């Protein structure tokens with residue numbers, strides 16, 4: 001069994017960890033390129049959303065390289081994601097590929113379904129339940145650590161004194177964490193990673209903006225589709241925070257440990273604007289935008305794949321969030337035709353607006369202080 005999985009943010013780091021723990025035969029799925037996008041778009045139904053087309057294109061590459069088992073995520077609710085594993089299987093079989101498709105149900109949806117689906121890849125005869133539960137727990141702990149490192153880098157990149165020093169610290173810390181497997185090793189790796197970040201020189205009082213990133217997880221996490229917005233913003237003195245991470249999506253208790261606001265709180269914040277689940281990350285998009293506004297963020301960037309139903313609903317609501325909470329929100333619809341220059345122009349306009357709002361509010365505050 002030669003396994004391949006879709007690329008999405010830190011997912012590949014998790015898979016590498018599982019490969020070593022369970023001695024799996026794994027093949028790295030090719031990165032997203034214009035060519036893989038063309039292949040995926042040619043095979044998929046025209047109005048399928050971007051993640052299906054993108055992943056399909058790279059799966060074709062993985063099968064050509066010798067993969068025989070494709071593992072993808074499942075889902076439930078109003079979003080189409082739950083059907084995509086099956087649709088991709090049918091399309092690839094129609095193209096004459098011989099392989100097995102395994103759909104992994106996320107632990108946040110049902111622990112039992114997750115356990116049953118993971119047994120298709122890690123059979124009972126090979127790994128007992130106790131070992132499986134322990135090792136998966138450690139894998140999830142490791143992912144949490146990796147996502148926390150990313151969060152730290154996003155907060156610091158816009159304030160670094162030496163360009164690239166945060167990225168160097170992040171790469172070192174990721175390397176340290178990736179070598180840790182036991183609970184004790186992970187705890188030591190966390191401390192070592194923290195120490196590595198403390199070495200980075202930061203200009204804490206540099207004038208900066210705070211921008212929240214929200215939207216559909218695949219586009220928010222994959223640099224090929226969001227044009228590496230995190231670095232783009234970091235180079236422009238922007239402190240960034242994002243509302244979606246792999247760890248939060250996998251957390252079976254819905255606590256969103258990386259974002260820091262559990263699902264019930266996100267839903268409560270979203271309620272005046274959107275009072276029910278719409279599938280995918282739609283409710284999280286609205287709730288986290290409200291949270292960012294209440295925390296005094298200067299702007300929010302919202303990524304949505306073209307034809308993504310949950311995010312289209314969220315987009316319709318975000319206009320009111322922006323108006324009532326006085327925080328600019330830029331929604332960027334991404335598909336295979338989206339150009340980098342157009343996205344960057346709109347982002348530059350957003351930053352100009354955010355700087356101007358900030359200057360106005362600082363001026364108003366200074367005037368108030370002078371009067372009182």
Ligand code: SF4
Nearest residue numbers: 049079081280308309
């Ligand atoms: S969340 Fe949106 S883009 Fe993602 S699978 Fe669902 S409908 Fe498609």
